[in-house]
Amino acid sequence: SQQGEEDPQALSIQEGENATMNCSYKTSINNLQWYRQNSGRGLVHLILIRSNEREKHSGRLRVTLDTSKKSSSLLITASRAADTASYFCATGFQKLVFGTGTRLLVSP
Amino acid sequence: DAGITQSPRHKVTETGTPVTLRCHQTENHRYMYWYRQDPGHGLRLIHYSYGVKDTDKGEVSDGYSVSRSKTEDFLLTLESATSSQTSVYFCAISESKGTAQGNEQFFGPGTRLTVL
Numbered sequence: 001s002q003q004g005e006e007d008p009q010a011l012s013i014q015e016g017e018n019a020t021m022n023c024s025y026k027t028s029i030n031n032l033q034w035y036r037q038n039s040g041r042g043l044v045h046l047i048l049i050r051s052n053e054r055e056k057h058s059g060r061l062r063v064t065l066d067t068s069k070k071s072s073s074l075l076i077t078a079s080r081a082a083d084t085a086s087y088f089c090a091t092g093f094q095k096l097v098f099g100t101g102t103r104l105l106v107s108p
Numbered sequence: 109d110a111g112i113t114q115s116p117r118h119k120v121t122e123t124g125t126p127v128t129l130r131c132h133q134t135e136n137h138r139y140m141y142w143y144r145q146d147p148g149h150g151l152r153l154i155h156y157s158y159g160v161k162d163t164d165k166g167e168v169s170d171g172y173s174v175s176r177s178k179t180e181d182f183l184l185t186l187e188s189a190t191s192s193q194t195s196v197y198f199c200a201i202s203e204s205k206g207t208a209q210g211n212e213q214f215f216g217p218g219t220r221l222t223v224l
């Protein structure tokens with residue numbers, strides 16, 4: 001069973017637009033991570049947000065965390081074609097549990 | 109993918125044959141993981157290791173065994189492959205940090221396994 005569920009499952013936007021994807025989880029957490037996976041490749045860590053943080057930024061990425069709603073969102077601003085990938089949230093400590101992912105397509 | 113290699117990268121085998129996948133790291137990280145990735149399921153943990161000869165089961169461990177005799181190598185074995193084990197297998201590594209910091213995982217390039 002998955003701890004995290006991403007929404008939407010797929011998202012298609014134009015370059016320059018913002019992309020928002022959401023993650024809901026079931027149990028209390030210490031932190032939540034977001035990963036990106038390009039087609040045919042392994043996952044790459046993007047950002048980690050701790051349970052006592054509400055928002056975190058990294059370049060064009062903005063992550064929010066609402067522990068009362070057990071949800072997180074990942075915002076990619078000014079998207080580029082190179083952002084086309086699948087995005088996964090993950091919770092846990094040493095053993096991560098991943099959601100099913102959001103497939104993002106950014107068209108030129 | 110730097111510091112983590114998986115071999116083979118692609119394999120086609122027949123039902124009932126044994127298969128061993130290898131993960132090799134040069135980062136000297138303590139933790140190593142094997143995941144499988146299937147459409148509609150995301151990544152699911154098969155087994156993981158928290159040190160040499162120390163391993164534990166994950167969510168989908170049935171039909172799989174692992175071994176870690178050296179820090180740098182983590183082997184995944186399918187004793188008798190079945191078609192349901194057709195999947196993409198990813199190895200990952202992480203270091204040990206505090207609970208609040210979490211543990212970023214670094215992934216290998218994956219192995220595509222087809223069981224006919």
